[in-house]
Amino acid sequence: MRIGELAKITGLAPSRIRFYEASGLIHSVARKANGYRDYADDAVWVLELITSAQATGFSLEEIRHLLPLGSKGWQHEELVSGLKRKVEEIDALQQRLARNKEQLLLVIDSIEGKPEGVPCLDNTQRVLERLRGEIALGKAGATLGR
Structure with missing residues (x-):
């Protein structure tokens, strides 16, 4: 299929498809005599895998190692370990976001709970001191939890 049809099916711009091809994420295709690229039908699902993996946080380099390798197919152990690594990264990110x-x-809470009559500048100091104390407690708790 030609790049315009592939772009329409996948919703990707032709330039994005050419980028993935140049990056080695989809198989390079031979050009026909008229200069058009002719992509195999499996290019659709490979592009869907790439865009889905990107949406879940995989870099293009990580994706490169997770895609099936030609006729050999997927490298099972590498695929599973790569997916598990990404789950661990997501867990760590969720913990950082929660903190x-x-x-x-x-x-x-500290800003909204400003004591009556305390000037904003003084309240800023109070907020910063409270935040520093909480951060210090969090670091101490993380050290004790190791």
């Missing part, structure tokens, strides 16, 4: 959220909620 960030807690800190932001603490700052919001």
Whole structure:
């Protein structure tokens, strides 16, 4: 199939498809006598795999190692270990995001709970000291949890 048809089916721009081809993520295709690329039918599902993997946080380099290798197909152990690594990265990211959220909620609470009559500049100091204390407690707890 030609690149325009492949682009229409996948929803990708032809330039993106050419980029994936140049990057070695999809098989290079021979050009016909008229200069058009002719892609195999499996290019559709390979492109869908690539875009799905990108949407879940895989880099193009990581994707390169997860795609099936020609006629050999998938390298089972490498595929499973790569997927498990990504799950671990997502877990770590979720933990960092949860800590960030807690800190932001603490700052919001401290700002909204400003004591009556305390000037904003003084309250800023109070908020920063409270945040530093919470961060120090979090680091101490992380050290103890090891």
